[in-house]
Amino acid sequence: MKEAIVIETMFQEVPFEQRFEKIRAAGYKYTELWNLNGKDPEAVRRLADQSGVSIIGLSGDISGRPGDPGMADASRCDEYIALVKECMCCSCCDGVGGEQFEKIMTGGTPEQIENGLSAIPPKETLAEQWNAQIYVRALRRHPVILVSTWLDADTVRRANMIPATDVNEALQIAYGIKGADASVVVIPDGVAVLPE
Numbered sequence: 001m002k003e004a005i006v007i008e009t010m011f012q013e014v015p016f017e018q019r020f021e022k023i024r025a026a027g028y029k030y031t032e033l034w035n036l037n038g039k040d041p042e043a044v045r046r047l048a049d050q051s052g053v054s055i056i057g058l059s060g061d062i063s064g065r066p067g068d069p070g071m072a073d074a075s076r077c078d079e080y081i082a083l084v085k086e087c088m089c090c091s092c093c094d095g096v097g098g099e100q101f102e103k104i105m106t107g108g109t110p111e112q113i114e115n116g117l118s119a120i121p122p123k124e125t126l127a128e129q130w131n132a133q134i135y136v137r138a139l140r141r142h143p144v145i146l147v148s149t150w151l152d153a154d155t156v157r158r159a160n161m162i163p164a165t166d167v168n169e170a171l172q173i174a175y176g177i178k179g180a181d182a183s184v185v186v187i188p189d190g191v192a193v194l195p196e
Contacts, residue, residue, distance in 0.1 A: 004030035020051035106158035
């Protein structure tokens with residue numbers, strides 16, 4: 001069994017930037033964040049990497065609230081996409097996400113979307129922009145196969161993912177990309193499961 005601790009609740013006597021080292025020194029290799037309030041995601045990832053601690057979950061959005069159950073919520077799976085590298089099964093029963101998120105995610109290639117978002121001044125940040133930035137970062141590193149019966153294949157393609165109607169189809173596509181000997185990791189609940 002893998003154990004993780006929530007970084008916001010531990011070692012509060014030291015600045016946030018020093019907590020990853022403290023977590024590792026205490027014998028933990030995994031941590032969860034409740035939110036990114038005022039924190040640069042890339043800087044947080046660097047701190048974690050430097051200390052040898054893996055961030056295994058982000059429980060809330062940038063304000064700490066729980067997210068919506070659409071594709072926008074799946075953007076929290078960046079760490080898992082990096083681990084699994086290929087396939088994500090999300091019902092997307094609420095659609096792609098908020099109207100702004102869908103517009104962003106279907107607005108071009110991952111590179112075009114990232115460049116467009118990077119050009120937005122901080123005081124003009126769009127609603128759901130951070131979700132799209134995390135998602136696009138994952139899409140630039142890995143092809144993502146989305147299993148959903150709620151979204152049509154064209155919408156999934158416009159969002160720069162490979163559509164699949166069921167897990168078997170997704171696995172066949174993934175094996176075609178990674179090879180027949182690729183391993184499979186199942187993470188049924190991104191907030192409650194610790195990948196190994």
